[in-house]
Amino acid sequence: MPSFKLDELEIPFEPGDTVIQAAHRVGVDIPHYCWHPGLSVAANCRMCLVEVAPPPGRPAMMLDVLRQDPTTGEYVPAKKPKLQPACQLKAAEGMDVRSQSSPHVAEARGAVQEMLLLNHPVDCPICDQAGECRLQDYWLEHQGTRKRMRDEVIHKPKAQVFGPTIVYDAERCIICTRCVRFCEEVAKDPVLDVRERGNLNEIVVSPGRQLDHGYTLMTEFVCPVGALTAVDFRFKARVWFLRSVRSVCQGCATGCNAFLDYDPRNQTLYRHRPRENLQVNQYWMCDHGMLDYRRAHEDRFVSAYVGEEEVTLEAGVNAAASALREVEPERLAVVLSAQHSNEDNFALLTLARDYLGTGQLFITNKPHGEADGILRHADKNPNTLGVEQLCGTTPPRPLQDLLAAIEAGQITHVLALSSVAPCEVEALQRLKRLVLITPFDGPLAGYADVLLPAATWAESTGTFVNFKGMAQESERAIRPEADARPAWKLIGALGRALGYAIDWQRLSDVRLAMATDPGAVVAPPPSARMAPVGAAE
Amino acid sequence: MAFSLNEAQEREFEDILARYPNQMAACIPALHFCQDANENWVSPEVIQFVAERLSLPTAHVLGVVTFYTLFNQEKPGKHQVWVCRTLSCALRGSEEILAHCEKRLGVHAGGTTQNGRITLRTAECLASCGSAPMMQVDKDYYENLTIEQVDQILDRLMQEA
Numbered sequence: 001m002p003s004f005k006l007d008e009l010e011i012p013f014e015p016g017d018t019v020i021q022a023a024h025r026v027g028v029d030i031p032h033y034c035w036h037p038g039l040s041v042a043a044n045c046r047m048c049l050v051e052v053a054p055p056p057g058r059p060a061m062m063l064d065v066l067r068q069d070p071t072t073g074e075y076v077p078a079k080k081p082k083l084q085p086a087c088q089l090k091a092a093e094g095m096d097v098r099s100q101s102s103p104h105v106a107e108a109r110g111a112v113q114e115m116l117l118l119n120h121p122v123d124c125p126i127c128d129q130a131g132e133c134r135l136q137d138y139w140l141e142h143q144g145t146r147k148r149m150r151d152e153v154i155h156k157p158k159a160q161v162f163g164p165t166i167v168y169d170a171e172r173c174i175i176c177t178r179c180v181r182f183c184e185e186v187a188k189d190p191v192l193d194v195r196e197r198g199n200l201n202e203i204v205v206s207p208g209r210q211l212d213h214g215y216t217l218m219t220e221f222v223c224p225v226g227a228l229t230a231v232d233f234r235f236k237a238r239v240w241f242l243r244s245v246r247s248v249c250q251g252c253a254t255g256c257n258a259f260l261d262y263d264p265r266n267q268t269l270y271r272h273r274p275r276e277n278l279q280v281n282q283y284w285m286c287d288h289g290m291l292d293y294r295r296a297h298e299d300r301f302v303s304a305y306v307g308e309e310e311v312t313l314e315a316g317v318n319a320a321a322s323a324l325r326e327v328e329p330e331r332l333a334v335v336l337s338a339q340h341s342n343e344d345n346f347a348l349l350t351l352a353r354d355y356l357g358t359g360q361l362f363i364t365n366k367p368h369g370e371a372d373g374i375l376r377h378a379d380k381n382p383n384t385l386g387v388e389q390l391c392g393t394t395p396p397r398p399l400q401d402l403l404a405a406i407e408a409g410q411i412t413h414v415l416a417l418s419s420v421a422p423c424e425v426e427a428l429q430r431l432k433r434l435v436l437i438t439p440f441d442g443p444l445a446g447y448a449d450v451l452l453p454a455a456t457w458a459e460s461t462g463t464f465v466n467f468k469g470m471a472q473e474s475e476r477a478i479r480p481e482a483d484a485r486p487a488w489k490l491i492g493a494l495g496r497a498l499g500y501a502i503d504w505q506r507l508s509d510v511r512l513a514m515a516t517d518p519g520a521v522v523a524p525p526p527s528a529r530m531a532p533v534g535a536a537e
Numbered sequence: 538m539a540f541s542l543n544e545a546q547e548r549e550f551e552d553i554l555a556r557y558p559n560q561m562a563a564c565i566p567a568l569h570f571c572q573d574a575n576e577n578w579v580s581p582e583v584i585q586f587v588a589e590r591l592s593l594p595t596a597h598v599l600g601v602v603t604f605y606t607l608f609n610q611e612k613p614g615k616h617q618v619w620v621c622r623t624l625s626c627a628l629r630g631s632e633e634i635l636a637h638c639e640k641r642l643g644v645h646a647g648g649t650t651q652n653g654r655i656t657l658r659t660a661e662c663l664a665s666c667g668s669a670p671m672m673q674v675d676k677d678y679y680e681n682l683t684i685e686q687v688d689q690i691l692d693r694l695m696q697e698a
Binding site (some may be wrong): 191195 | 581584585594595596597599600603604
């Protein structure tokens with residue numbers, strides 16, 4: 001592989017790579033605002049300027065400049081090299097690029113920083129971006145000087161509503177045009193552009209339109225400064241109090257890699273952010289997915305119920321066990337869930353096949369929705385393929401078949417995971433007993449005789465297999481609320497209450513059992529290219 | 538009120554589009570043509586019209602219109618007067634000419650007279666330094682100006698039918 005030299009580092013590159021791209025791929029950051037690995041090159045922020053040494057035997061391209069002599073205050077003729085933006089500069093074999101090691105680059109970056117901050121309101125204390133703002137980070141790294149301009153700053157519109165989800169502050173904006181390019185190139189809806197020129201520049205929404213496509217929060221997320229802010233996150237949290245786990249979006253079968261940000265002090269989720277994975281979601285997530293984190297706190301069951309009565313978890317498990325003990329295996333059906341992880345489904349499948357001895361396996365899922373040709377998949381369940389793989393040669397039948405069997409009187413008892421359903425489920429009222437293990441309220445919950453509160457994906461670690469067949473791990477963020485427990489744990493407890501020797505104390509116990517089953521996939525630990533909380537791409 | 542072109546204008550508009558390799562390249566000439574056809578200003582309806590005809594995002598056309606000062610975003614007077622104030626003209630008395638115009642018309646540079654006849658503006662170099670001081674009225678240059686000549690020009694503009 002050809003390579004070039006960046007400061008003292010040898011950076012390999014693929015033909016066609018730009019210097020910044022090749023450096024980014026091996027994890028070396030050249031300071032930048034407007035460049036984004038997933039967007040076209042604009043080269044307008046000038047932060048990534050680098051010095052390139054001339055080829056051997058050739059003179060450097062030098063510019064004549066006047067430089068102020070600090071002792072006399074006089075301007076004296078001097079020379080400096082012509083710097084080039086690393087985002088636009090194609091890498092070439094043996095190239096000698098100087099980034100951190102060049103005093104000229106350091107000077108240029110300081111100057112760029114100073115210019116970008118000339119009219120900035122410096123309202124960091126009330127800015128949501130504070131703590132993960134490039135203006136802040138780069139001020140520390142590359143400028144560090146006080147403001148010299150004494151003139152009144154240019155004032156521009158603040159708190160402009162761009163659409164239902166996004167608010168724009170033109171004074172904080174550095175016109176990097178990442179949002180403009182994102183809307184055009186990724187969301188395929190060129191609803192933003194730049195108006196005016198020079199220091200009157202501001203981002204504008206198309207007349208008669210709102211910023212309302214399916215990727216508005218991503219439009220906000222690509223903003224390297226606090227100009228675009230999300231209504232959902234605005235004034236909710238300071239990012240330095242948040243912690244992140246590497247999760248997988250539960251919104252559809254695409255399985256976008258995400259960071260789930262939460263506050264450990266109040267065990268509350270605050271946002272979902274994309275995590276770079278070029279095989280799945282590249283750098284992006286859709287609005288639906290980025291807001292999906294809110295579901296973890298909504299319509300929850302956090303204690304066990306027997307009928308309408310709230311009971312302790314132990315009483316709930318015992319009630320579930322006695323409900324299942326009274327039935328013959330052929331009258332009992334077990335419903336797996338495309339909403340739950342491989343671990344949860346494996347636990348239920350093991351209980352059903354190996355202990356309860358029923359072969360009546362079904363799967364429930366959320367009804368299908370729209371695909372958008374970008375990221376969103378029509379299958380709104382994160383683990384459909386995972387459940388199918390688990391079941392191997394005897395795939396689970398759809399919920400509709402179960403309802404028919406109940407109508408026909410063949411099934412009298414059901415043990416089900418999750419409360420979602422792809423169809424009307426009135427036939428469930430003919431059941432003698434429905435034992436439901438679910439984190440959320442849903443169509444099935446109304447028919448449950450015994451309900452055990454499961455942990456959400458945010459409260460337990462698990463493996464999800466996306467529509468491409470990629471097994472991905474989603475990590476636990478917060479502790480399960482109140483009596484909620486990971487579903488595999490509840491299933492283990494239920495098995496023990498039924499008198500079976502199931503000893504799953506930890507997730508690793510379940511995974512050890514899964515290791516002997518070729519259909520049961522456990523994802524390798526997730527990768528994280530980006531810093532958990534901080535200036536992400 | 539929606540903006541539209543008459544048949545003859547339509548033909549000319551199509552002719553403009555045909556001169557450029559792609560429609561985005563025709564944006565500025567198309568806007569100039571429509572501005573002339575719309576009492577010298579680019580109304581939101583004109584922006585919409587150009588965006589639709591050139592298959593460009595409306596925001597892009599708005600960006601072009603706001604970037605260039607020669608597109609009027611508000612309706613100007615019947616005539617537009619630009620007084621050059623760059624070096625050669627400044628040395629030859631453009632300041633007096635501008636001050637005189639402002640006094641005569643009762644508006645500051647950038648304003649439009651109350652009767653809506655004249656919009657007075659300043660301009661940076663209009664490339665007629667050899668005949669300074671000069672000003673541009675609509676699309677014509679008036680060069681080697683004296684205060685008397687300026688008065689004659691303004692009188693004519695104010696009085697003509």
